[in-house]
Amino acid sequence: MKKCRFLFICSFIVLSFLGCRSDADTYSQVSLEQTKYFSPTSSDSKDNFSAQKSTSLKDLEGSLTIKTYWDENMDVYIQDFTALHPKVSIELISPGKDKILSFDDYHVQTSVELMSGNCADIVETDGLSVFKFAKTGTLCDLYPLMDSDSDFHKEDYYTNIFEAKELEGRLYSLPCGFSYNMLYTSKPLLEKAGIGVPSSLNYKQMMEMQKIVMEKTGETPRLMPGLTPYTFFSYEFPEYYNVNTQTASFLSPKFIEYLRLTKKNIPIQEENDLTRIGNDDSFLSKDYLFCCFDVSGGLDIYNFLYDFQNIKAPVPMVSTSGKAYFRTMLDYSIASSSLNRELAWEFLKYYVSEKEVPNTLDTEYAEKYAVKYNNFVPINRNNFSNHCKFSYAYFLPYMAKDKNVRWKSGDRDTMVDEAIQLMDSWNQQRNAEQAEGDIYGALCEDLNNYYYMDLLTAEETADKMQNRMTIFLKE
Numbered sequence: 204m205k206k207c208r209f210l211f212i213c214s215f216i217v218l219s220f221l222g223c224r225s226d227a228d229t230y231s232q233v234s235l236e237q238t239k240y241f242s243p244t245s246s247d248s249k250d251n252f253s254a255q256k257s258t259s260l261k262d263l264e265g266s267l268t269i270k271t272y273w274d275e276n277m278d279v280y281i282q283d284f285t286a287l288h289p290k291v292s293i294e295l296i297s298p299g300k301d302k303i304l305s306f307d308d309y310h311v312q313t314s315v316e317l318m319s320g321n322c323a324d325i326v327e328t329d330g331l332s333v334f335k336f337a338k339t340g341t342l343c344d345l346y347p348l349m350d351s352d353s354d355f356h357k358e359d360y361y362t363n364i365f366e367a368k369e370l371e372g373r374l375y376s377l378p379c380g381f382s383y384n385m386l387y388t389s390k391p392l393l394e395k396a397g398i399g400v401p402s403s404l405n406y407k408q409m410m411e412m413q414k415i416v417m418e419k420t421g422e423t424p425r426l427m428p429g430l431t432p433y434t435f436f437s438y439e440f441p442e443y444y445n446v447n448t449q450t451a452s453f454l455s456p457k458f459i460e461y462l463r464l465t466k467k468n469i470p471i472q473e474e475n476d477l478t479r480i481g482n483d484d485s486f487l488s489k490d491y492l493f494c495c496f497d498v499s500g501g502l503d504i505y506n507f508l509y510d511f512q513n514i515k516a517p518v519p520m521v522s523t524s525g526k527a528y529f530r531t532m533l534d535y536s537i538a539s540s541s542l543n544r545e546l547a548w549e550f551l552k553y554y555v556s557e558k559e560v561p562n563t564l565d566t567e568y569a570e571k572y573a574v575k576y577n578n579f580v581p582i583n584r585n586n587f588s589n590h591c592k593f594s595y596a597y598f599l600p601y602m603a604k605d606k607n608v609r610w611k612s613g614d615r616d617t618m619v620d621e622a623i624q625l626m627d628s629w630n631q632q633r634n635a636e637q638a639e640g641d642i643y644g645a646l647c648e649d650l651n652n653y654y655y656m657d658l659l660t661a662e663e664t665a666d667k668m669q670n671r672m673t674i675f676l677k678e
Contacts, residue, residue, distance in 0.1 A: 262288075263288040264291060265291060265543050267292075267293045267550060270322065271295070271327035272298065276576075278295070279575045279576075310330060320538075320539075323538065324538060324541040324542075326535065326538055327534065333536065334370050334446040335678070337375040343539055345551075348544070359585060360583055370446065377536070377554075379535065379555050379581070380532045381580050382532055382580060383497070383528060384519075385517040385518065386493050386517060386520050387487065387494040387496070388404075388412075388487075389488065390515050391488050392422060395419070395420045395422070396420050401518070404493075405525075406439070427493040429495070430469055431469070433650060436647070437637045438526075441637060446676065449676040449677055451676065459662060462664055482505075498580060499578075500577065500594075504594055504622055505595075505598075505602060507622035508618060519629060528637045529633040529635075537551070560589050572593065588623050591626070642675045645675075646672070649664055649668050
C-alpha cells in the first residue's frame with residue numbers, strides 16, 4: 204500500500220539519522236544559531252514538553268472507539284490524549300497492523316459497518332468513497348463542530364484542503380496530512396535547447412518539451428524516472444467525473460486523445476530506476492528531462508540548501524486543466540451513529556493540533572516529534588513550518604559531515620525561512636483532490652487491457668471506463 208510504504212521510508216530516513224552516534228558531539232549540543240529554532244521552555248527535560256502546544260483545559264470524559272486500517276502513529280496520539288484527559292478511554296481497532304485484513308477487505312468491512320450504523324466513533328476513510336456515505340447520512344459534517352469550538356481556529360490550517368474536499372459545502376472527513384508532486388527540470392538540456400520552464404507543467408507540456416529538446420540537441424533523454432503509462436492518470440481521471448451530478452465523460456475526445464498520447468509516447472515496460480534527487484542530480488545532466496518528487500516537509504528543506512548543478516527550480520505538476528492536485532494520506536471521519544460526537548471531535552482536533560517543538564536534542568522526544576507527529580504535509584500550518592525548522596536544526600550537524608554535498612553560499616537561516624515560505628505557498632495553492640478511491644484500481648484494470656494487453660482500442664477502453672464510472676456514481 205502506497206501510504207504504508209511512504210511512512211516506512213520517512214521513518215527509516217529519520218531513524219537512520221537518530222541512530223548515528225559515531226561522533227558523540229553530533230547530537231549532544233546545538234549551536235547558538237540553531238537553538239533559536241526550538242521553542243523555549245523552562246527546563247531541558249522532555250517531561251516538561253506538552254505534546255499539544257495550546258490545549259483547552261476541558262475536563263473531558265467518556266469512551267471512544269477508533270478504527271483505522273493501520274495508522275502506525277495512532278497509539279502515540281491515544282496515549283498523549285488520554286494522559287491529558289485521564290477520564291477518557293479509547294479502544295483502537297487496527298486490522299491492518301497484523302495483516303488481519305487486506306486494505307480492500309478493510310474497505311468492505313468498514314462500508315458494511317457504516318451502513319449498518321454499527322461502527323466505531325472515528326473511522327479512517329482514506330480510500331473510501333466518502334461522498335457515497337455522506338449522501339446516505341452515515342457521516343457527520345465536521346464544519347458545525349469546528350465552528351462551534353472556540354479552541355479551533357481555521358486560520359491555523361490549510362483550509363484550501365478542507366475546501367477542496369467539501370461536498371455541497373460540507374466536510375465529511377478530516378485530512379490529517381497530504382502530499383503532492385513538484386517537478387525538477389534538467390538545466391543543461393533546457394539551456395542547450397534554448398527553452399525555458401513554464402510556471403507549471405502537465406503531461407502534454409512535458410512530452411512537448413521532450414520532443415523539442417531531442418530535436419534541438421540531438422540528445423535522447425527519457426522523460427522521467429519511474430515513468431509508466433499510469434503515471435499521469437491520477438492527474439487526469441478526476442477531470443472526467445462529477446460526484447455532485449453523478450455524471451462521467453470518459454468518452455470525450457480529450458480523454459481518448461490522452462489514451463493515445465500516453466500509449467504512443469510512454470514506455471510500456473516500467474522503469475526500475477526510481478531515482479530521487481537526494482543530493483545527487485547527475486542523472487538530470489542528460490539522461491532524464493524531469494524528476495518528480497513529493498513535497499512532504501521536514502527533510503525536504505535540504506533540497507533548498509544543496510547547490511544543485513543540473514536542475515532548474517521546481518514547478519508544480521498540474522492537470523491539463525490546470526488543477527493543482529493533492530493526495531490526502533490520512534483521513535478520519537466521525538460516524539453519525541456515534542453517541543460521543545463531541546468527544547470524537549476533541550480527539551480529532553488534538554490529532555491535528557500544533558505540537559510542541561523540542562528545545563533540546565533529546566533523541567526520544569525528537570524521534571517522536573519528527574516521525575510520529577509530522578508525516579507528510581501536516582494540515583496544521585505551524586506544524587509544517589516548525590517541523591521544517593526542526594529538521595534543519597536537528598539534522599544539520601549530521602548532514603554537514605557529508606563530503607559529497609555541495610552547499611549553497613549565503614546565509615543559510617535566511618534560505619531556510621525563504622524555502623518554508625515558498626513551500627507554504629505551494630501548499631496553499633492545492634485546489635483539488637486526487638480521489639484515488641476504490642474505483643481507481645478498477646479503472647486501472649481497463650487501462651492495463653489497453654496499454655499492456657492490446658485487448659481494447661482507445662475508444663473501447665474509454666467506453667468501458669465510462670460505464671464502470673457511471674455505475675459506481677449511481678450505486
